[in-house]
Structures are given as C-alpha cells and as structure tokens.
Amino acid sequence: MAPNSSDERAVDAALIERWKAGDQAAATAIVERHATALARFAASTGERERIDELVQDTFVRAFNSIDSFRSDAALRTWLFTILKRLVLDRRRAERRQGVHVELEPTHAVQSYNALDSLIADETAQQVRNAVAALSPMQRDVFMLRVTDGMAYSEIATVVGSTEGACRVHYHNAMRAIKEWLSDDA
Amino acid sequence: MRDCPDGAIRDLLPLYVSGKLVATEQARVASHVAMCMDCATEAELLRTVARAFPVPMLDVASIVAKLPTPRVVPIHRQPLWRVAASLALFIAGTATVLAVIGRQPDAVQVGLVQPVGTQTGAAPETTLAVATSTGGSPAGNGALLSLGEELSDLTDAQLELLLGSLDGLDPRPQADPMTIATPIIQDRTQAPSRNNQ
Secondary structure (H helix, E strand, O other): OOOOHHHHHHHHHHHHHHHHOOOHHHHHHHHHHHHHHHHHHHHHOOOOOOHHHHHHHHHHHHHHOHHHOOOOOOHHHHHHHHHHHHHHHHHHHHHHHOOOOOOOHHHHHHHOHHHOOOOOOHHHHHHHHHHHOOOHHHHHHHHHHHHHOOOHHHHHHHHOOOHHHHHHHHHHHHHHHHHHHHHHO | OOOOOOHHHHHHHHHHHOOOOOHHHHHHHHHHHHHOHHHHHHHHHHHHHHHHOOOOOOOHHHHHHOOOOOOOOOOOOOOHHHHHHHHHHHHHHHHHHHHHHHHOOOEEEEEEEOOOOOOOOOOOOOEEEEEEEOOOOOHHHOOOOOOOOOHHHOOHHHHHHHHHHHHOOOOOOOOOOOOEEEEEEOOOOHHHHHHHO
C-alpha cells in the first residue's frame, strides 16, 4: 500500500552503510528522516516531558546496536519499536517512583494546556481527549496508523501483536473516538 | 457519525490522509471520498487527529552529537613486497617439507658393495654396507659400515662372523619400508676370486 516503502528502506539501508563507513552526515540524514514521526508518536502515547530525550535515547540505542538491524526490515519500524520500549521502561520507572499517572482524558486536557496556544482548535482538543480515552494498545495502533501511515504488519511489530489484531484495534479505536466525539458534542 | 459500508476503503483512509498510498490507490480512494459523506467526514477526523498532536521541537544536531561514532574497520592493503615475500616463504616452506619427506628412509639395505672405479687392475675394496635408500642406488647413499679390508684379508673367523651376521638377516622384504629391507649381498664369493684374477 505504501508507495515507497521499499525505496524508503533502500535509502535507509544506504545511509546506514554510509554511516558505518564513517560518514557522520549520514547519521544526521537518518535522524532528520525519522525524528519527527518518533516525537509525534511519543507525544501521542501520553508522554508530556522530555520527548526530545526519548527520541535521542531511541537513536543512541539504535546506533549502538545497528549491527543487529536486519536490512530487510524497515528502519522506521525498528526505531518505533525501540521508542515504544523506552516509553514502557520510563513508565515503569515512574510508576515505581509514583510519578507517572496513565494518561486520562482529564489529564490530557491539562497536559496539553501548554500546546493550546499552538492549537487553538477546540475540535483538536476534543480529539486529544478521545484518543487519551483509548486503551494503550488501541491508542498506539491508531496513532501509528493515522499519523505515520504505517501498514498493519509494521504496527504489529512495534506493538508486539498480530496484523489482524491491529486491524481490529484500529477500527475499534476509530469507533470509540467517534462515540466519544458524539457524546461530547 | 456513521461508518461507510466499504470497509476496504475505510481501512485505507489513514494512508490516504497521510499520502502513503500509491498514485492509483490514492486516486481511487479520493474519488470514493468525493462521493461518500461518511468517508469524507472520517477523513477529516483523521486529519484533525494528525494535527492534534503537534511535534515538539527537536534539536537534530544535539541528537546527532550524542550518537556513537561508527566503528570503521580500516582495510589494510598489503604492499606488493609483502605479498611477494609471503609467497616466497610459502614456496620455500613447501619445498623444505617435501625434501624432508623425500629423505625419509623407506628401506635400509645391507650389502657388500663395490665402490665405483675399482674395476681396473687395482684391487677393489670390498665393503660391507648398510645403506639407507629411497629407491636410488644403495651405494649412492653411502656405506654405513665398512670393514675397510679385502675379503681375502679376513681371517676365517672373521669371515664366519660376517657370514653369520648376514645369515641372521631376514631376506624377505618387510611390510614396513622404514624397517630393514632386503640385504644386498654382492657376490661375496666371487669378489675375492675376481681379485685374484
């Protein structure tokens, strides 16, 4: 479905080889290609602070173990998988310290107050609330599908599920968001 | 908000919104959305979702600065003289090994040999030779035991001792070429008589 998925993989693979050969500019190109999508996904999972740090840690971990990356896989999927793991690690750590509270609708309203100046759209706020009300699995699947246009197979890799289950999660999430918005209206 | 009954199209709407479809699919979904109010509404909702999560500002340079440096494995190009030297060393080593193997005694011969150049009038020196051989002439490998005397000069007791020791040798070839093989006895009875001629 994705038009250039093989081309994208080829570009990533070439950049990785260039970086391995000592070309630091290739690393910059890789970060530029994927950092935005990673940051958006991190934000959609309910992370409110230090998203840049999460993205940075994702790249550091990826580059440290770049030899284990299989070139037949999509680099972006791999990066999302690492990011997802880091988010979970951070939540576990915060839960142990009693810091993190799972994103709740009301919490979402507060957490994005700082961004309201950038997004003055009331509908957008409602959508964020609706997304925050999803289960973590539904939210991850939905956001990866919507904001990044990932194939279900890739999403399944990131969230550790199956392609069919991800399809179901997506449509359930969409139905839940519609219901949330209908009730909220 | 209702759902379009065309599940396949609905499944593609997120990719349509993010422009991830191939051109033909993109056009197909676009034409459907243009006629389907439900899909148009859902597509707009998806765009809103995408806009609702703004991307935090990222400092790409600082991310890159903290990345590890690649472990570049340098390719050592061997100078030509090193290659040549290695090759010469290999050949020399191989030749040495072959020479050592070639010198391995596969037979030990015992015999009385007559040195070359003694067929003239001068009395030849009859020699008891215990020689190692690799298939060449036993005489060529040199005598290991030489009495240094003509047989005619030997006393009867010495001759009996010599014959006795020769009779004690096994005339049959050994299975193991490393052990003593066939004793070569060169005409020990005629040598003295030839000398007498």
